[in-house]
Amino acid sequence: MYKKVALAIAFSPTIEALISETKRLVELFGSELILIHIGKKTDELETQLEEIIIKTGLDILNTKLIWKEGKPVHMILEACAEEKADLLIIGALKREGILTYYLGSVGRKLIRKSKCSILTLIDPRVEAERFSKVVVNGTQMEITPKVISKALKFCQIENVSQVHILNEIKLYAFRMATASKGSEDEVSNTRRKLIQDEIVYVQDILKDLDKTGLKINIKITAGKWAVELVRYCEAFKADLLILGDERGYTFIDRLFPHDLEDVLSELPCNLLIIK
Incomplete structure (x- = not known):
């Protein structure tokens, strides 16, 4: 159904859960996976990401990692266009102290501007279901x-x-x-x-x-x-x-x-x- 799935990641507490959820879907659809991080690439972050990928069971050799610097929305959409992704996965933020979820400005802009389908996960789990x-x-x-x-x-x-x-x-x-x-x-x-x-x-x-x-x-x-x-x-x-x-x-x-x-x-x- 989806040939190329892109996941926008940040080094937040939910990164492992988001990768686990995405791994499940990629295996389900038989898709290629692209991980996109907007920020400066450092040896420390690269090592941290590789450790998470191994921990979640992703095949690191068949996972494309993209590092870009610049405005997050523009860079994420640019990466999706370059890679011809047909599904972009992002995480939502939980409002502190209130049992509701909301998207920050980056998430809202991605949803409005993305040319490919977009999946927003509000409560990703390491044990994906x-x-x-x-x-x-x-x-x-x-x-x-x-x-x-x-x-x-x-x-x-x-x-x-x-x-x-x-x-x-x-x-x-x-x-x-x-x-x-x-x-x-x-x-x-x-x-x-x-x-x-x-x-x-x-x-x-x-x-x-x-x-x-x-x-x-x-x-x-x-x-x-x-x-x-x-x-x-x-x-x-x-x-x-x-x-x-x-x-x-x-x-x-x-x-x-x-x-x-x-x-x-x-x-x-x-x-x-x-x-």
């Missing part, structure tokens, strides 16, 4: 069919036990449809039809895709899609949220950064953004 509960954004956008297709392939390779595709009733459509003074039954019927339309939208995408071995549930909500995704992931106790970057598709991408901010400000789980 597979993702088991995955939520996919099924909101009607031009990129959604691609997101669902890629998500299902990812989940099949990962042997995910539960996949939930979350779509939404457009509130403006519901308000317009029920603006006239109709009976409660008429309003209820209108709501049911709108829900059914959103279910059919997802079903039409799924009908031509390979769903072998997957248990897929289509869930319809009402409200701002990004907020609802966060709420649903928390309630479902998801360990991975998959959504797409609308940039370059339609005018709706102008709204996307604001919606994305709702997700990034309080990450409910690990996040995979399909580019």
Whole structure:
């Protein structure tokens, strides 16, 4: 699925866990691995990194190490472009004293500017485990069919036990449809039809895709899609949220950064953004 995976690393307490998590995925997808560090290369840091690589069981001869100096975002993206990486993995930061996660400015900029898909890990572990509960954004956008297709392939390779595709009733459509003074039954019927339309939208995408071995549930909500995704992931106790970057598709991408901010400000789980 991914031919080249890049991992942006810093010499922080999570470096071993991030490398362990990435090693698991690289072996799962049969990918090449590129480790990227932005900072001055020293003998001490090089030795430290080699020790971590050996400790985590990575094949050091088949792992490419890239050291660059300069602005982190620019240099990381430059390295990904030069190496033709199709997935970039980064870690998120935990806000001190509060049980929520957030991305620093570097992480946010990488997510917005990266031309390849990007996976953000909020709680990497040395004893890496597979993702088991995955939520996919099924909101009607031009990129959604691609997101669902890629998500299902990812989940099949990962042997995910539960996949939930979350779509939404457009509130403006519901308000317009029920603006006239109709009976409660008429309003209820209108709501049911709108829900059914959103279910059919997802079903039409799924009908031509390979769903072998997957248990897929289509869930319809009402409200701002990004907020609802966060709420649903928390309630479902998801360990991975998959959504797409609308940039370059339609005018709706102008709204996307604001919606994305709702997700990034309080990450409910690990996040995979399909580019």
